[in-house]
Amino acid sequence: MTQIHATALVDPRAELDSSVVVGPYALIGPEVRIGARTVIGSHCVIEGRTTIGCDNRFHSHSSIGCMPQDMSHGNEVTELVVGDRNTVFQYCTFSTGTHKEEGITRVGSDNWVMAYVHLAHDVVLGDHCVLANGATLAGHVHVGDWAVIGGLTGVHQFVHIGAHAMVGFQAHVSQDVAPYMTVDGNPLSVRAVNLTGLKRRDFTPARLTVIRQMHKLMFRQSLTLEQARAEIDTLRGQGGDEDIQLMQDFLTHSKRGLVR
Structure with missing residues (x-):
């Protein structure tokens, strides 16, 4: 039987696998679907049309599937799709998409997302990525597999970050980052291949x-x-x-x- 804490509020229309764990004071909306063995921490809000895969862990106070922070959004029905085995730490915010693209924000699998990370509307995050504390991805940003984004980094809308790239601490990313490269500094520049x-x-x-x-x-x-x-x-x-x-x-x- 699904392990839902007595203080959690889960809409009866939500679809939760029987092995899902929901912590104290969490809120789960009617259009949410959550796969096997996923754990939702205390005070998390999972809303919107949100699909979450298996074996994910959301730590406390995250807001997942929230409305896009886009002034042109007219309450259209859009989605957030999250893969498997992701770890999402405290106070993260993942928005649903907009109709400026396909209407879906996508998060892959096996990602390590640290506290206070923001994924805006229509972001596409690949697999095996690491986003350090306070990284902020604006709308329509695409991040390739195995990329690492340093803490307190801001990524401008529509920027693409290539697979296996590494972005240094507190970077201001307003242009595309080529795969395999390490970028750092202000202004940002390519320092070397991400050999490590x-x-x-x-x-x-x-x-x-x-x-x-x-x-x-x-x-x-x-x-x-x-x-x-x-x-x-x-x-x-x-x-x-x-x-x-x-x-x-x-x-x-x-x-x-x-x-x-």
């Missing part, structure tokens, strides 16, 4: 060599972006083709220019 993170994920020496060559071409040789992309294509066949393709796909869809 890549080695932890068992990237082979051949892949690391190709990624370092891409870094050099894009950020250390005064090439235009188109020239760098052409040179990057010549690196194929050296053991890092999947990384080259990921980089090229990211650059194709980049709209706000790159942090250089």
Whole structure:
């Protein structure tokens, strides 16, 4: 039987797996669906059209599925979809989407989201990401798998942060961050390849060599972006083709220019 604390308020229309745990004074709305073994901490508010997967842990006082902080939002029905095995710490806020995109804010699986993180409307967060305390993602931000975003960082709307990238503490991110790179400072700039993170994920020496060559071409040789992309294509066949393709796909869809 679902373990719902006596002080929690769960709308009878909400759909909770029988193994879900709901803590004291939590509030769960009528259009919420929560998967197996997920734990909802005390004083959490889960509202809106929100779907949460399995094995998630929401610590106390988070507001999940709240209305978009968008003045053009006209109370249209939009959604928040959260994957599996995410850990969300205290006082986090996740908004539903808007009809400016597909109407869905998406959070992947296996993410570690620290206290006071804000995910605005239409954010797409990948898998295995780490968002440190106070990170704020504005509307329409996309974050690739395995990215790390430092504490007190603000990310401008529509920015894309590539897979395996690392954003330093208290960064002001107003342009796209290329995959595999570490960015830091004010003004923000690319410092190096995120080698520590890549080695932890068992990237082979051949892949690391190709990624370092891409870094050099894009950020250390005064090439235009188109020239760098052409040179990057010549690196194929050296053991890092999947990384080259990921980089090229990211650059194709980049709209706000790159942090250089």
